[in-house]
Amino acid sequence: MRMVIVAGTPGSGKTAVLIHALRSLNERNLKSSVVKIDCLYTDDDQKFSKIGVPTKIGLSMDMCPDHYAIYNLEEMISWAQENESDFLVVETAGLCHRCAPFTMNSLGVCVIDATSGPNTPLKVGPFLSTSDIAVITKGDMISQAEREIFRERVLEVNPNCKIIEANGLSGQGCIELAEEMLISKEVSLDEEKLRHSAPLAVCTLCVGETKVNKKYHRGILRRIDGFQSYQGE
């Protein structure tokens, strides 16, 4: 079985692009199972079920959605295997974009919205720089010049990625994504590793501290001047 992990900024069109790509795989009699990870709410399962793809929802609630997705991969893989799927597609709602939920052998897809400004590719970190494919959406809403600048900035951050310019409304470019899914690698859970470590995040805030004053905080902490230290026992 192949595993496709799709990450992207909120509202960038991850679900729309996937629906077109999975429909194209359906036509070739290839089965997919989708897991949609979100924080508090999603109704995307209804959209996927309309095209006949089994969908599971995971709401991460208080946990970081990317950490939650990684932690639950085992269940997702066995569920997709029970469905006898050719593809497990995990769509995740990343938050800070410092994490990259991509594993070594999965197909890492980053969906990024061209209207978010020419500096966005420089801001988002590993979920773009370690992806195999950067899907650029909404390019039809900005000038040709900005499109070309955006493209160049994506390649600056990830020179080896394949860029697909897609339109979630018309489906343009989505068949190309399906083609890439077909030639991706097989995964086996025991061997899988993350491509990039998750950021340091063990501090008192992680375990529920609500006071803001500095003296209440412990853990691995970084000051605004760049100084980082461990505070505690």
Add this chain to the structure above:
Amino acid sequence: MIDNITILGGYDKNGDKEPVEEVTIKKGEIFGVVGPTGSGKSSLIGDIEQLAQEDTFSKRKILVNGKEPTYEDRTNPRKKMVAQLSQNMNFLADMSVGDFLNLHAKCRGASKVCVNKVVNLANTLTGEPIKQEHELTILSGGQSRALMVADVAIISDSPIVLIDEIENAGIRKHDALEVLAGHGKIVMVVTHDPVLALMTDKRIVMKKGGMQQVVSTSPEEKALSQKLNKIDEVMLSLRDQVRNGEVIGNFQMDFGI
């Protein structure tokens, strides 16, 4: 160098074969795409943009200089052959015109001299002058469109330009198309506007997602297009006069039609 592109027909929305089996568009030629809403004009433009190889919903195939483009030509983003221009496009970058054009020129490996050229050319297409120190996002619709046209003509060296409806823009549309074709581009323009549709060399008529027929523009139509262009010029100059607070007195509606 691209001298021509060929569209090989596929299937319409009903799955029937398209009546037009083959169309070739040469360098410097302007082609129109006409048809009612939902007739598949934008999908045709989309197929050309992707250099489709029977791998889109229409199963059309696009040849460049009579040959299939290589995989590299189709997928390397730095080799993109197609530039697009549409009514829905906006400048969103928070920068001055000069800084923005310099950034674009740098991305395309073009020299800085281009920047002045783009601004000067854009100013021949619109009434209100654009200055390099203007912020991009405050430009009017007409100024934005004029700048996009000039930028595509000079900095984006893509040989094919696809234009999706630029009718109500407040720019000299006629001149804009001539500028693009004059820079040796293959120009395709989706339009309902007779000023534009009748100045093209040929137009593809779309229906139910398929290319129905190819109509050559007759000499009468070309002459009419010239006259319509005069109306357009009058509208633009009146627009500027109104904008500058002038009072329009004793105006003669005589276009010699």
